[in-house]
Amino acid sequence: MTRRYTVLLFGFLLLLNIFSDLEAQEIDWWESAALYQIYPRSFQDSDGDGVGDLNGITERLEYLKEIGITATWLSPIFESPMSDFGYDISNFTRIDPIFGTLDDFDALIAKAKDIGVKIILDFVPNHSSDECEWFKKSIRRENGYEDFYVWHDGIADNAGNRLPPSNWVSVFGGPAWTWNAERQQYYLHQFQDKQPDLNFSHPLAREHMQEVLKYWLDRGVDGFRIDAVPHIFEKINDDGTYPDEPLSGWSTDPSSYDYLDHIYTKDQYATVELLYEWRAFLKKYQSENGGETRILLAEAYSSVETLSQYFSNGTHQGAQLPMNFNLMYLNGYSTAEDVVNSAEYWMNTMWKQHQTANWVVGNHDNSRVADRMGRHKVDLLNVIVNAMPGASVTYYGEEIGMGNVPTECTPISCDSRDPERSPMQWDLQANAGFTKGDTTWLPVADDYERYNVQIERGVARSTLQIFKGMQQLKKTAAFKAFKQPGGFSYNALTQNVLQIVRAAANSEEYRVLVNMGNKVERIENLADKTMEYVLLTIHSPHNYGDKVDLSGSFYLMPYEAVVLRSRT
Numbered sequence: 001m002t003r004r005y006t007v008l009l010f011g012f013l014l015l016l017n018i019f020s021d022l023e024a025q026e027i028d029w030w031e032s033a034a035l036y037q038i039y040p041r042s043f044q045d046s047d048g049d050g051v052g053d054l055n056g057i058t059e060r061l062e063y064l065k066e067i068g069i070t071a072t073w074l075s076p077i078f079e080s081p082m083s084d085f086g087y088d089i090s091n092f093t094r095i096d097p098i099f100g101t102l103d104d105f106d107a108l109i110a111k112a113k114d115i116g117v118k119i120i121l122d123f124v125p126n127h128s129s130d131e132c133e134w135f136k137k138s139i140r141r142e143n144g145y146e147d148f149y150v151w152h153d154g155i156a157d158n159a160g161n162r163l164p165p166s167n168w169v170s171v172f173g174g175p176a177w178t179w180n181a182e183r184q185q186y187y188l189h190q191f192q193d194k195q196p197d198l199n200f201s202h203p204l205a206r207e208h209m210q211e212v213l214k215y216w217l218d219r220g221v222d223g224f225r226i227d228a229v230p231h232i233f234e235k236i237n238d239d240g241t242y243p244d245e246p247l248s249g250w251s252t253d254p255s256s257y258d259y260l261d262h263i264y265t266k267d268q269y270a271t272v273e274l275l276y277e278w279r280a281f282l283k284k285y286q287s288e289n290g291g292e293t294r295i296l297l298a299e300a301y302s303s304v305e306t307l308s309q310y311f312s313n314g315t316h317q318g319a320q321l322p323m324n325f326n327l328m329y330l331n332g333y334s335t336a337e338d339v340v341n342s343a344e345y346w347m348n349t350m351w352k353q354h355q356t357a358n359w360v361v362g363n364h365d366n367s368r369v370a371d372r373m374g375r376h377k378v379d380l381l382n383v384i385v386n387a388m389p390g391a392s393v394t395y396y397g398e399e400i401g402m403g404n405v406p407t408e409c410t411p412i413s414c415d416s417r418d419p420e421r422s423p424m425q426w427d428l429q430a431n432a433g434f435t436k437g438d439t440t441w442l443p444v445a446d447d448y449e450r451y452n453v454q455i456e457r458g459v460a461r462s463t464l465q466i467f468k469g470m471q472q473l474k475k476t477a478a479f480k481a482f483k484q485p486g487g488f489s490y491n492a493l494t495q496n497v498l499q500i501v502r503a504a505a506n507s508e509e510y511r512v513l514v515n516m517g518n519k520v521e522r523i524e525n526l527a528d529k530t531m532e533y534v535l536l537t538i539h540s541p542h543n544y545g546d547k548v549d550l551s552g553s554f555y556l557m558p559y560e561a562v563v564l565r566s567r568t
């Protein structure tokens with residue numbers, strides 16, 4: 001009897017063990033999400049003023065569903081003088097009238113929930129606009145706001161002249177300190193002088209920013225992309241002075257951001273701890289309010305070791321998705337080996353330590369893939385970021401292969417980043433269907449009649465079709481099994497041929513093969529099996545459903561990408 005119970009108990013424990021293993025392999029929604037960035041000014045205009053808005057986004061939510069997007073993050077939609085197009089916020093809990101009203105926002109959330117697309121907002125804690133009420137109060141040294149921003153008298157040179165507190169340079173170039181005549185002190189701004197940095201050592205600043213998170217969580221958002229994370233804290237000496245940063249040696253221009261090595265103004269440990277604080281706040285919110293995991297994406301152009309800290313230090317958790325920008329450093333000459341090296345940089349740290357990965361191809365601060373790497377590589381990059389394990393992040397328009405649109409300064413904008421912010425190309429109507437108005441805030445691409453959603457929907461192997469095909473694959477068991485042993489592998493088969501294998505135990509195996517080069521590639525004896533073509537790019541001479549025996553010779557045309565499948 002006892003023995004029988006022992007055996008039963010044993011069996012039970014064994015089962016429990018198996019289940020807990022399976023459970024451990026289960027992934028949360030964000031871990032394999034297809035994320036999509038919308039730049040609201042440029043996605044869809046609903047009122048004819050030539051600037052995109054919230055109702056425009058709501059009208060287009062079905063499109064995101066159609067192309068397989070899990071969650072979309074919106075660049076800032078808050079009240080702003082628009083000196084940095086919304087990254088200079090004057091009121092963090094108001095919608096800027098150019099984008100609509102709070103009712104419009106609520107309608108957007110309601111529709112998004114209805115069709116099952118998650119909404120993530122941009123959270124810009126590092127700075128506010130200089131037109132923000134908080135800054136005005138701080139200038140006037142109003143009670144509680146005296147130290148809400150980073151103020152300093154400056155230092156005196158030998159002749160007794162007043163100088164800025166330190167040699168710090170702003171990200172956009174020029175001094176990071178600006179004199180305020182009214183308060184008779186310098187204030188710090190890591191970006192424009194119209195973007196004063198908040199002082200996060202100040203409890204009230206921390207409190208206010210947490211209230212901002214709560215405000216939008218209460219309105220139903222699924223998470224936040226945190227802007228300019230590395231710049232939140234700066235080093236301050238015990239005596240209240242600020243240390244000069246050493247020269248970097250990368251630039252000889254003292255007004256250039258690259259002139260200095262940013263050891264005191266980037267990635268300070270207090271910033272890491274602040275992310276843990278915000279994540280804890282989100283977790284608490286979720287435990288009290290229910291629903292699916294709320295997430296934090298961190299925008300940080302930092303080393304992978306630092307990103308690993310932003311994710312977790314083992315005890316505390318921070319941003320689930322510290323964005324991986326490494327693929328954005330590839331260029332037109334990059335080979336499959338370069339892709340593998342870039343991926344390894346991330347995987348050797350982030351995957352090994354935390355089993356997490358994400359891949360970004362573009363954003364509103366960087367040249368589009370068609371220009372950075374060449375038009376013939378757009379599909380290849382869309383295939384790669386969606387074939388790798390983890391989350392993918394697509395900038396609006398990359399799924400149809402939009403290119404940069406060269407711009408002269410317009411009355412509205414004169415920013416070196418304007419070319420990658422041009423209006424979304426929807427269809428063959430005037431202004432590509434972006435607006436019913438006659439003008440657009442930035443010019444629409446000349447070639448919009450070739451690259452637009454409507455046309456690409458109807459063309460086999462168009463960039464849009466490839467993108468959609470990859471999203472379908474991303475949802476299969478094999479693509480979701482990446483935490484299981486043998487769930488994925490990747491390597492360069494030759495200098496120019498990238499292979500990514502995705503598999504789930506006892507089901508299907510997929511092989512993604514990408515020829516990054518302009519020569520025909522032959523690969524002998526790739527595997528002892530026959531596989532079927534299930535996704536083909538425009539350069540491929542094969543047909544969907546064709547079979548190929550990989551024990552023989554396998555060919556890839558220049559810039560051809562394919563996905564093969566076998567079932568076990």
Ligand code: GLC
Binds near residue numbers: 088191
């Ligand atoms: C981030 C944004 C960029 C903005 C800057 C200042 O880098 O992506 O567009 O100018 O922060 O907020």
Ligand code: MG
Binds near residue numbers: 045046049052053
């Ligand atoms: Mg509008």
